[in-house]
Amino acid sequence: MVSLFNHFTIKLFCVLLVFALSACSFPSKRQEESIAETSMKEKIGQMLTVGFDGFVLEPKSPIALAIQQRQIGGVILFDYDLKHQAYRKNIRNPAQLKKLTTALQNMAKKADQYRVNSAESSYPLIIAVDYEGGAVDRLHSRYGFPKTYSAQQFSKLPAKQAEQQAKNMAETLVTSGINVNFAPVVDLLYGPETFIARKKRSFSSIPEKVEESAEFFSRAYGKAGIACAYKHFPGHGSAVGDTHLGFVDVTDTWKKKELKPYQYLLAQKDACPIVMTAHVVNRHLDPGGKPATLSKAIIQGKLRDEMGFQGIVSTDCMQMSAIADNYSLSEVLKLSINAGADMLIFSNQQSPVWQNPADVIDLIYAHVKSGEIKSSRIESAYQRIIHLKKKLSDVDKNIANIIDTQ
Incomplete structure (x- = not known):
């Protein structure tokens, strides 16, 4: 028994x-289902590039928590704080900037240890800046960085000097720990009253001259392991108004030749891997009147289908008044992603409240769950961003390549 x-x-x-x-x-x-949701939300997070306040990375700050919780794919740095009308955003001097970018990357690497798919490789955080030269120069000489030229000045330099200047700017980015530059501007120069002309941000009114000048930068940045971006598609040069401040319609002033620099540059082997959209309305390309950032006819139809671009489409800042004052955040996210945008920028410069990326992720995820955004659209954006991150070398190792070519 x-x-x-x-x-x-x-x-x-x-x-x-x-x-x-x-x-x-x-x-x-x-x-x-919980694992699938977390994985999808992490993929959505990779689409977000956000701005933040501070010269140092505080461990419990909103941006630190967003990195630790894998809610963003990148950050964008500024010198001037629009909300407080003061030069006190992220950049004080070369040593401080390098310390900040190193801290950001270290935190991202540590966060990668707790990702859902632990078999996936670790990729660098995108650390971006608008470093055009001239009026739009976040790494200004006032902070101890080398002097730069405006686009108009640059286009007048002899070829050898232009090439050297582009290499010098690439070196500045490398030594600062920045791996993405939202430049060069390839908008054509119109009359002096236009927004781009007032800031001297255009190389020329002649497409071929724009192409020549922009190519100096794409070559230099590519060799340095830095991703660059052509902007602002499909052309912002004729706009008198400022999309930071409100709705801008270029239907009556835009010319088809504004597409020529994109057609030429994107066909080159050293082309920038990113195209940034404009927030302008152009009824020649979208009869429905949606701003380019939200227009499937412009992004998917013109840029991808007709021009064959398969790289990353980045929005300009989604908090600019041309977008934020005319559409809800939920609507903006649905329209831009369905239009073909892969990288969504929230610079946190104009909004009085810091845009929490977790809230953006939840809104996008809700659209995916409802079927208003296809999961395949998120997957394609995610794959493009990861493909770019695989190519973003450790910028510290690229300094030797630049020096050797000088």
């Missing part, structure tokens, strides 16, 4: 053990 009892006990123990192991080995449907 005792022997029979022991035999029964052993069998029962084995059955319970098998059941327990099965429960551990095969997650429940709820567990699987």
Whole structure:
């Protein structure tokens, strides 16, 4: 009897053990759904590039928490704080900037240890800046960085000097720990009253001259392991108004030749891997009147289908008044992603409240769950961003390449 009892006990123990192991080995449907949701939200997070306040990375700051929780793919740095009308955003001097970018990358690497797909490789955080030269120069000489030229000045330099200047700017980015530059501007120069002309941000009114000048930068940045971006597609040069301040329509002033620099530059082997959209309305390309950033006709139709661009489409800042004053955040996210945008920028410069990326992720995820945004659209954006990150070398190692070519 005792022997029979022991035999029964052993069998029962084995059955319970098998059941327990099965429960551990095969997650429940709820567990699987939770993992899938987290994975999708992390992929959405990679699409977000955000701005923040501070010269140093505070461990419990909003931006630190966003990095630690894998809610963003990148950051964008500024010198001037629009909200407070003061030069106190992120950049004080070369040493401080390098310390900040190093801290950002170190925190991103540490956060990668806790990602959902632990088999996936670790990729660098995108650390971006608008470093055009001239009026739009976040790494200004006033902070101890080398002097730069405006686009108009640059286009007049002899070829050898222009090439050297582009290499010098690439070196500045490398030594600062910045791996993405939202430049060069390839908008054509119109009359002096236009927004781009007032800031001297255009190389020329002649497409071929714009192409020549922009190519100096794409070559230098590519060799340095820095991703650059052509902007502002499909052309902002004729706009008199400022999309930072409100709605801008270029339908009556835009010319088809404004597409020529994109057609030429994107066909080159050293082309920038990113194209940034404009927030302008252009009814020649979108009869419905959506700003380019939200227009499937312009992004998917013109840029991707007609021009064959397969790289990353980045929005300009989504908090600029041309967008934020005319559309809800939920609508903007749905329209821009469905239009073909891969990288969404929230610079946190104009909005009085810091845009929490977790809230953006939740809005996008809700659209995916409802079917208003296809999961394949998120996947394609994610794959493009990861493909770029694979190519973003450790910028510290690229300084030797630049110096060797000078």
